[in-house]
Amino acid sequence: MSEQTAPRGPGEEAAVEMISFLLDGREVSAEKGELVIAAAERAGTFIPRFCYHPRMESVGVCRMCLVEVSGPRGASLQPSCFLEVQPGMSVTTDSDKVKKAQDGVLEFLLINHPLDCPVCDKGGECPLQDQTLAYGPGETRFVEEKRHFEKPIPISELVLLDRERCIQCSRCTRFAGEVAGEAMIDFIGRGEGIQVNIFPELPFSSYFSGNTVQICPVGALTAAPYRFAARPWDLDQVESTCTTCAVGCRVAVQSSSNRVTRLLGIDVDPVNQGWLCDKGRFAFDAVNRDERLTEPLVRKEGALVPASWHEALAVAAKGLREAAAAGGAGSIGFVGGARLTNEGAYSWAKLAKGVLGTDSVDAQMGDGLPAEVVVGLPRATIDQTAAADTVIVLSGDLREELPVLFLRLRSAIVDGGLSVVELSPQATSLTPYAKASLRYEPGGATGLAQALVGTVAPSAGSAGAADPKALAEARRLAGAASVVVIAGRPSVAEDGALVAEAVQVLARGLPNARFLPALRRGNVLGALDMGLAPGMLPGRVTLDGGRAWFSHAWGSVPETRGRDTAGILAAAAGDQADGARVRALVVLGADPLTDFPDRRLAERAIDGAEFVVAVASAPGPITERADVVFPAAEAHERPGTTTNIEGRITRLGQKLVPPGQAWADWMIAGELAVHLDADLGFDSVGAVWDEVERLAVSHRGITRAVLDARGAADGVVAPLSASAVTMTRRHALPLDPIAVPGVESVERQGAPLHAGLVESPTAAGVRGGAEEANVTGPARPELLVGPVELDVPHVTPIDRYSLRLVASRTLYDLGAAVSAVPVLAGLVATAPLRVNPHDLDDLGVPPGGTLRVRTATASAVLTALPDASLPRKVVATEFNAPMEEGTVGDLIDIGAPVVVLRMETP
Amino acid sequence: MTKASPTGGAAVQGRDAASSSAAPRHLSAGALAAAREIIALYPEPRSALIPLCHLAQSQHGWLTPEAMTDIAGLVGVTPAEVLGTASFYDMLHTEPVGTYVVSLCTNIACLLNGAAELLEHAESSLGVNAGGTTTDGVITLEEAECLADCDRAPCAQVNHRFVGAQTPESFDRLVAELRSGARSEEIPDHGTLTRVRRSVGLQADRAQVAAERAAMAQAQSERAAAKSATAEGGS
Amino acid sequence: MAITDSPKIVTGRLQYADSHTLERYLATGGYDGLRKALTMTPEAVAQEVDAASLLGRGGAGFPAGRKWAMLRKNPVTYLVVNGDESEPATFKDHLLIERDPHQLVEGVLIAAYALQVSQVFIFIRGEFALGLERVQTALNDAYAGGAAGSDIFGSGFSVDVVVHPGAGAYICGEETALLESLEGKRGFPRIKPPFFPAAIGLYGEPTVVNNVETMSNLPWILLNGGAAFAALGEGRSAGTRLFALAGHVNNPGVFELEMVKTTFNDLINAPVLGGGIPHGRDLKAFIPGGVSAPWFGPDQIDLPLGQDEVAGAGSMLGSGSVVVMDDHTCAVRASWRITKFFSRESCGQCTPCREGSGWLEKIMERIETGHGREEDLELLLDACDNIAPGLTWPPQQTTICVLGPSIPSSIGSAIEMFRDEFLVHIKEGGCPYE
Ligand SMILES: Cc1cc2nc3c(=O)[nH]c(=O)nc-3n(C[C@H](O)[C@H](O)[C@H](O)COP(=O)(O)O)c2cc1C
């Protein structure tokens, strides 16, 4: 890829011009165009503020940040949050006049603000309280009656608003309108009576509503789950990464008495810039639930009974050995693993492939893309994506699947020059922002991709449902200098290979493009990097490519390529044409019964498997039916690292002690290995990482020391050559108490935010330069690069009575992350069936009426909604969401390239 | 504050919101046609928000939530933004008001000429406080800020038509006339801000506007004739 | 000083009952100014206005010619006419809008030509229902007669003029709030810089905002020349100006007077003008330029009606409204009512204005109703000082727009001039005038 056409990274921008100005009499340098408030902060002078937020446009309304600025007509008071630094300007932040103005503003704010700090959630970490102490007048001169509003009103299921406490800084309304693009809260009224509110009966049901709670400088907006839960002085905290989805937002995890009480977004420039989605923000509560698994379980006489670790491990080892003895190593299948840490994933991969010798290992649950495609394509970072000229999106709805990536894209579109081309069977949240939105029918992605990159003439009809004008525009945009493709799964009712092939068509047709995988499960990309995929070994190498290297390092690797999850389950169910069976199933923190698209196959697989081992943190359908259950630590209970969609490796912080006898995932693999008479060779999570760094070629050089370096708090993108380790400077955290309000206040209570592996980086096992020279043995394997040969199924045309199904993802579904958290579970909505209005008309079903859809083997009843964005003969619904009758999982046949169904009036 | 966005500054939502920006359901066909004409006058649809609020009030007398939702869809903002904007303005009512909104100015020039006493009289004779609506739903009493008619103080407006300086006695007569309908020609029901439409320009069809005006004038004179006939018959 | 016999520049037609009709307008030289302008270059028209030294009549008194010149450097995209007139006791634009809408329209068209804009918005206060109808009718007539729309009078110049109704909010008179309102938003004044909407105005484009009276002067200036206009008045205060006189006078109304040549005393007491204070009472105080202006006492009654003259004496001519209070007026009550106005009309953005106005009003109410405390006077002044530091005139501000610093004017004046009266309220537990 040539230099000119590479997507611009943030570090490649033109050097900023620096100017200098006088701040309280001393000369200080600032970036040209920088706001006085920010420049002063960098120079160590904190100017109090309420409305200013570094990630939103300044409005200059609270007037707390007034400073004196010299001008032609003498010094005047100006809002430093709105004023750009000018060369030679003289700014005074501490004069009597400034002090008086600040006192005045605080006094004005307090006249109508209730003094209910003792019962306010914000008490103890309230910038108004703090700034009153620091800058405010001593006592109140206000004897009149305060403004009164009805007590807290819920503005959504998750957020409560106490209008009495509001100081009208407009942070929340700006967030809703500017950042989320959902102006569902606004100021109502005028002057003294102005209040934030929603439109009657139209709640602020944004996926991002929790951010308003985080940035509210007072206790006006509170999160329903956190209300009265804790006080900042009881809180301890650690920096970590949210693994609810694969964006990898950095968070502060705060806890009190071994319970997580709150997650706050950290302003990490390359990733989440302070924001979180509500699912990520509130999903932590799963870790606190009482129904956690606290001891190993073993099935005895049909019933699961508690057992010692020793016993459970022995039973598991025996079962696996017997399966291997009966049908060879290939009769053991491992599914799941996207919720493990990198260290856990590596340990399990080593156990499965190096010890047990099976390659039938897959962290993806039939809803991803083939690992070779994901791992082999040149990866883009989120920053590169936001800075690209054109982003081509061929994935599910990003707001539903990777919400904060959606926010980053939206702001790049609205504030910058990013153009989006969307390839999708249905409208998504990005559609209103897309320059061109091209429709295809399930099965038609490759044809559309070919039309887009010009492999076939667009007039040849291959573009299917796409509008020719939009296609022409899309082709023009695809020719831009920097292009990033976001590749994921628009539908789980369509074979992943079909989409993967379309992605490869784009890769071949746009040789300079970079790719950002839109795979949603927490650490799925880490799991793939660690080799939890058929045909792959740790470090983004193929089984064949890495055979010599890992045989040397591990002792052995599987002979032949294994099966993916669909194949493993089919083989367990006894469906495989070759007759080979999977007898033992190991399920790693996943549940085929709820996570896998083809629910009936999963059922048959679990029934068909002779021996099922489940590694799980809480009971669920799969643990009910397992023969051995290992209790595992969850997020916030285990240290280690995780990898996001960019390949960014960040450290996970451990905040809690796992309940009962639950163990970290890497440890379970290690102990199971011992019962299989093998030694994985790790005595600590750090030791696992050391081996990863040593053996995984994509991770070379990302040592513990690198990950623990202060400047690497934002993580390191693998492989190191992809982007230099940029030692980032965090936004203003040390000075600004309200950039991320909750974090700083807890720090001041004596709990500094820290992150990292538990062991110190200087612990034994860190590779030194001398050791490096001594490595002998086979040559280092090559990273997998570029498109691969895919086995792409043939899609047959459908008859005129049939339709094709799109099953997309919705953020709040029946998955474990949501079900385990009551406040989120309450947000799960019944899925409608969206139908092209003409098709609905043909059937004579009115909008909102119910209809039955039927495949050869199953049926379901749904409420029909017209959706003109859908091509004719395509219907869409959400996977893993409740329906009137039946489930989508029953309709999906993973063996068929697309799901074909018929509609009838019930 | 004015930031260029590819979507014209309008709040855009994805799939879920697509249905809320569906075809307006509450504004009448006539109002809808007028709304589209108004929107076409401006470089950006949102500029029509306030004129459309006036238009919706001319249909219902106040801004119903349904009308605000329709307006949101027409100009490409959320209903919350319509409410947020409308509630800023005194003339836009997000709660029902009477057929006649009687505004009494009590600002300085009127205060110096007995406005406070007039308001007190009005409150007691109507039996409502300022801001309230009489039980028969005919009159809403408002304490207004300066209405720019200070040489006729204390100044009063009914549905934004100036009715001249008022004394307690003239006020009671005015109320009686409003209740009897005697002023309905001169003062349209609340919500009708202006009866003169733009007759030319970018969108309007001159012939159509002329016809409408003629029809309006005709209807008006007919009503007047009918009224005077009944008045004569009745007395 | 005497009341000069200057020409009636903007009110000449008001002697006719049908002054608002096209017929009357055409019969009295209507649209001749526009016709003449169209024969000149746009620059020449602008120069004529510059030569007239026409100060903006919206309150700030910035010369229209200079404002245009600043903008003509970059092409002006929009002309917006400010007909929001909501400053208490100001009712001169109301008169021009209702009684001579064609004159306004002609002025607007001349300005549009000089500025070479193709889109004009006339923002008219929503409460002027009749005015809205009259201006729209005048515009309809102008379009029909070829004076507006495409190819005006065959000149090749085209302009579209839209009448935009306000919806009731004083702050929308502030030009940036007006633009926000015109964009369909709440009337939140925009933060400065930029200090003029010149650079970033309507929809972010360069925009000229001018007042209704400013515009209404243009037909005469075009017909009679800028020099003739500048010859009237004195110094910076050129031409005539409308003064709205209200309060305790026998003959309240709008008077067109030559600037500087006339004094407040003339305006209030001359039989042909205000006709003096009713019931033979004495003058207690008067507000020289709208309620945002500091008050004057009888001592200042001989000041001439000139912008600089009034500014020199510590107040402003502002919007040209003069409110007269006789000696039976309660100063506490008057300033309380003015404070209440600001509290109701604060847009609500800035903390000092939103909270300060409400608090001040509550304190004033307490004093007026007999619940005042002596320390309240210092508290009032200190709270005022926190809104407008120094309590100087023109005020310094802690807020985005100058509504905030306008709040202290009346309180400051009342306390300074009538401190005793406050003390009587406090000591006697109520208003001595009730
Ligand atoms: C609070 C406030 C209210 C104002 N109200 C009006 C008004 O009602 N009418 C007006 O023409 N100007 C008003 N102005 C002044 C305008 O901002 C602006 O200066 C004026 O319209 C410019 O026109 P001109 O240069 O022709 O005077 C107001 C200013 C402020 C700060």
Ligand code: SF4
């Ligand atoms: S000073 Fe008052 S009116 Fe002006 S912008 Fe601020 S809050 Fe609004």
Ligand code: FES
């Ligand atoms: S005005 Fe600057 S922080 Fe609020």
